[in-house]
Amino acid sequence: MPADGPQYRRVLLKLSGEALMGDQDYGIESEKATTIAREIAEVARLGTQVCIVVGGGNIFRGLSGAAKGMERATADYMGMLATVMNSLALQNALERQGVPTRVLSAIPMQTVCEPYIRRRAMRHMEKGRVVIFAAGTGNPFFTTDTAAALRASEMDCDAMLKGTQVDGVYDSDPRRNPDARRYERLSYLDVLSQDLRVMDHSAISLARENAIPIIVFSIHAPGAFASVVAGAGTFTIITEDA
Numbered sequence: 001m002p003a004d005g006p007q008y009r010r011v012l013l014k015l016s017g018e019a020l021m022g023d024q025d026y027g028i029e030s031e032k033a034t035t036i037a038r039e040i041a042e043v044a045r046l047g048t049q050v051c052i053v054v055g056g057g058n059i060f061r062g063l064s065g066a067a068k069g070m071e072r073a074t075a076d077y078m079g080m081l082a083t084v085m086n087s088l089a090l091q092n093a094l095e096r097q098g099v100p101t102r103v104l105s106a107i108p109m110q111t112v113c114e115p116y117i118r119r120r121a122m123r124h125m126e127k128g129r130v131v132i133f134a135a136g137t138g139n140p141f142f143t144t145d146t147a148a149a150l151r152a153s154e155m156d157c158d159a160m161l162k163g164t165q166v167d168g169v170y171d172s173d174p175r176r177n178p179d180a181r182r183y184e185r186l187s188y189l190d191v192l193s194q195d196l197r198v199m200d201h202s203a204i205s206l207a208r209e210n211a212i213p214i215i216v217f218s219i220h221a222p223g224a225f226a227s228v229v230a231g232a233g234t235f236t237i238i239t240e241d242a
Helices: 030-045 062-067 072-096 118-126 144-154 188-193 201-209 224-229
Strands: 010-015 049-054 101-105 130-134 159-164 185-187 214-218 236-239
Touching (some): 010 144, 030 049, 030 072, 049 072, 049 144, 072 101, 072 130, 118 130, 118 144, 144 201, 185 188, 188 201, 188 236, 214 224
Parallel strands (some): 010 049, 010 159, 159 214
Antiparallel strands (some): 214 236
């Protein structure tokens, strides 16, 4: 990582629920949660304020539930509860790394976590705590991608980093096509017009409206999160002008 340190004061990290599965078919693999927690801890110790949105697809996905005949709003609420489970698991993994962490949920459940209050979340980060936003936006029909863009906007983040299974945005799936080309830079309009499926369209549009760069990198590459925060490493950056 470059010696000049972090390039960003405050970032939001978006993780899929599948990032916590490891080699399992579903659920949370403790070892994988610990590995990701180490990556986040390294960035937090550099002085960059970190907040996180994690999906719930490793436990339950609202859209798949709706596709099987479940009423969509109910399925989405179940998916939100899955994100709370993942958030608590990630909090536990981070605190085992010595990183103070708070989970704030858009659906109030005071017994297990704090309710989402914008000023409280900002204060936690100013005190050096990692904040995990659970339960999406608290509303059905909105994905955790949109929740990530919303919270990044509310928290005045300098960038939104999406940790994925691959090291950037490609023109086709690099796991299936060895000739797939990785983009270094894209514009928000490139992503929307080419339907590149980096995040859903609502999330891309919200990031564009608030001029928040989206950086896509591999969450599984050791040290990648810290490198990207320092402006190094391998990633794709999405801004207004490619």
